[in-house]
Amino acid sequence: MNKMHSALRELAEMDELAVRVSPIHALHPAAKLIATVAYILVTLSFDKYDLSGLVPMLLWPILLFALSGIQVRSCFYKLRIVLPLVMAVGLFNPFLDRTIILRMGTLTVSGGVISMLTLMLKGVYCLMASFLLMATTPIDNLCAALRQLHVPKMLVTLLLLTYRYIGVMTGELAVMTDAYHLRAPGQKGIHISAWGSFLGQLLLRSMDRAQELYASMLLRGYHQHFHYADIKPFRGRDALYLLGCLLFFFLLRSVRLAQLLGGLLVR
Amino acid sequence: MHMADALLAPAVAATMYVASGSVAGVSIHKLKKDDESRKLPVMAVTAALVFAGQMINYTIPGTGSSGHMCGGMLLSALLGPQAGFLSMIVILTIQCLFFADGGLMALGANIWNMAFYGCFVGYYLIWRPIMNSRWFGEGKRAQRARIIAASILGCVITLQLGAFSVVLETSLSGITELPFGAFVALMQPIHLAIGLVEGLITSAVLLFVFQSRPELLQGVEPEGEESPRRSLGTVVAVLAAVALVVGGGLSLLASSNPDGLEWALFGNAEEGYAENMGLDEEAYGVESAAADTAGAIQEATSFLPDYAFADSDSAIGTTVSGIVGSAMVAGVAALICLAGGFFCKKKAKA
Numbered sequence: 001m002n003k004m005h006s007a008l009r010e011l012a013e014m015d016e017l018a019v020r021v022s023p024i025h026a027l028h029p030a031a032k033l034i035a036t037v038a039y040i041l042v043t044l045s046f047d048k049y050d051l052s053g054l055v056p057m058l059l060w061p062i063l064l065f066a067l068s069g070i071q072v073r074s075c076f077y078k079l080r081i082v083l084p085l086v087m088a089v090g091l092f093n094p095f096l097d098r099t100i101i102l103r104m105g106t107l108t109v110s111g112g113v114i115s116m117l118t119l120m121l122k123g124v125y126c127l128m129a130s131f132l133l134m135a136t137t138p139i140d141n142l143c144a145a146l147r148q149l150h151v152p153k154m155l156v157t158l159l160l161l162t163y164r165y166i167g168v169m170t171g172e173l174a175v176m177t178d179a180y181h182l183r184a185p186g187q188k189g190i191h192i193s194a195w196g197s198f199l200g201q202l203l204l205r206s207m208d209r210a211q212e213l214y215a216s217m218l219l220r221g222y223h224q225h226f227h228y229a230d231i232k233p234f235r236g237r238d239a240l241y242l243l244g245c246l247l248f249f250f251l252l253r254s255v256r257l258a259q260l261l262g263g264l265l266v267r
Numbered sequence: 268m269h270m271a272d273a274l275l276a277p278a279v280a281a282t283m284y285v286a287s288g289s290v291a292g293v294s295i296h297k298l299k300k301d302d303e304s305r306k307l308p309v310m311a312v313t314a315a316l317v318f319a320g321q322m323i324n325y326t327i328p329g330t331g332s333s334g335h336m337c338g339g340m341l342l343s344a345l346l347g348p349q350a351g352f353l354s355m356i357v358i359l360t361i362q363c364l365f366f367a368d369g370g371l372m373a374l375g376a377n378i379w380n381m382a383f384y385g386c387f388v389g390y391y392l393i394w395r396p397i398m399n400s401r402w403f404g405e406g407k408r409a410q411r412a413r414i415i416a417a418s419i420l421g422c423v424i425t426l427q428l429g430a431f432s433v434v435l436e437t438s439l440s441g442i443t444e445l446p447f448g449a450f451v452a453l454m455q456p457i458h459l460a461i462g463l464v465e466g467l468i469t470s471a472v473l474l475f476v477f478q479s480r481p482e483l484l485q486g487v488e489p490e491g492e493e494s495p496r497r498s499l500g501t502v503v504a505v506l507a508a509v510a511l512v513v514g515g516g517l518s519l520l521a522s523s524n525p526d527g528l529e530w531a532l533f534g535n536a537e538e539g540y541a542e543n544m545g546l547d548e549e550a551y552g553v554e555s556a557a558a559d560t561a562g563a564i565q566e567a568t569s570f571l572p573d574y575a576f577a578d579s580d581s582a583i584g585t586t587v588s589g590i591v592g593s594a595m596v597a598g599v600a601a602l603i604c605l606a607g608g609f610f611c612k613k614k615a616k617a
Contacts, residue, residue: 126272161311189324200475
């Protein structure tokens with residue numbers, strides 16, 4: 001399976017997850033979007049050595065996974081992009097920051113190790129938060145919410161149209177790539193002689209297709225106004241969810257939950 | 268080069284959102300003013316194609332490895348900088364939301380690092396001046412050579428700027444213990460090689476378009492139509508001005524930790540490093556009347572000495588320096604947009 005087939009499968013999986021039914025799926029997309037951004041901001045605001053403060057932040061995504069009925073393992077596949085990048089940056093920390101900040105018997109832990117772990121946790125948490133947003137919100141509803149939040153119409157329409165055409169274009173390129181590799185067995189990628197023509201041909205066809213698409217949109221009554229999905233109004237429970245989330249993040253940021261719980265057992 | 272959320276501090280992420288958002292606002296305004304909203308389907312289809320096209324592996328002859336094309340340069344050459352920028356925003360948003368490539372908070376930084384440099388710097392300061400120049404002479408062969416030169420130069424320079432911004436943003440966020448100079452030395456050469464390969468692939472696609480449908484390319488006149496060309500001197504002057512403005516502006520955002528060269532010469536006693544070459548920073552340099560006069564002028568005119576307010580060691584001073592620096596970056600962006608608009612009008616009149 002080539003990269004394009006994998007991408008199509010990932011998109012289809014996200015679409016399937018987003019249309020499920022659960023209390024989280026039923027929430028207003030704007031409430032979910034604001035809560036996600038707030039969560040990421042609070043997560044990133046922790047100091048690089050504050051590992052104990054950061055650990056309890058896991059509670060919110062775990063709670064959301066449980067309430068939405070989405071399995072945690074479904075987002076692990078996406079870690080393949082985030083983790084190597086974060087690790088590449090954080091990997092130097094244990095070698096460059098050797099200040100001992102934790103002793104457990106004979107075992108010593110340097111500041112570099114703690115900051116690397118903190119960095120990795122932040123990466124995983126932020127990924128889970130973004131994943132949960134998209135896994136519980138269809139793109140049409142998210143775009144409608146973005147319009148309600150006054151994101152420019154041109155940008156939102158472009159996002160929606162591009163998302164729709166990504167499936168078509170990726171599918172077409174996947175077929176082309178398969179056909180190319182069937183005729184060039186054992187070849188890793190596209191040969192230099194076909195660098196321009198391979199994508200260029202599809203590009204020209206696509207530009208023509210876009211003109212036809214615009215003509216068909218005009219024939220169907222498109223006058224610079226795009227109709228977005230009808231989403232339910234922002235209700236009391238959405239406000240309650242948003243307020244609850246913000247309060248929860250504030251508590252996790254200001255109260256040392258891990259130390260409090262640890263204090264119950266260790267004196 | 269997609270940055271993850273974890274690599275940015277909230278303040279840096281917010282600053283980059285403001286910078287990218289401002290450029291997006293200007294782009295939308297320009298497209299609306301020119302009644303280019305009818306371009307939307309073309310932008311969407313081309314963006315979708317670039318998104319998919321970036322997954323194709325192009326074999327690099329003789330190496331066994333493969334490369335990808337550069338989306339920013341390709342989109343700006345096909346759609347123009349504003350439409351290309353918006354298309355890149357959408358591609359980066361979809362990559363971030365659906366494929367976890369990048370992050371929701373890092374989106375502003377990623378847009379700046381990849382879309383802004385690729386579309387605006389790449390178009391106004393590299394693609395258009397080169398395409399309008401007399402480089403390589405006249406005729407179709409010369410135009411083909413100009414397309415190759417502009418694509419390679421564009422990809423290399425914009426990728427270098429993007430990679431430098433990644434280092435700057437990560438260092439300002441205090442994420443990595445890696446010294447600024449070492450981080451730069453690690454990032455820039457890798458992206459130089461990537462830029463060269465991306466440039467070659469992008470030029471191959473653009474050459475194919477030029478061969479089949481030259482009217483689709485921005486800044487390329489079809490055969491037989493004469494247009495006022497800028498001389499090589501103008502191109503060099505524009506590139507020199509960019510180097511000065513960008514270099515000068517970005518230096519204000521440098522980390523308070525010494526860079527690789529400073530670190531090697533003087534060490535950093537405050538950070539606990541040994542004095543590497545044992546040189547005294549205060550006493551180092553050439554003593555002359557001219558140097559003293561220049562130093563006095565610098566003392567008098569530097570409104571943010573050592574990146575803080577004069578005679579102030581406060582964190583507020585440093586923060587204000589950061590804000591001023593960010594404003595200057597945004598200013599550079601605005602200047603580039605304005606310069607583009609100016610040249611557009613000039614061309615229309617001509």
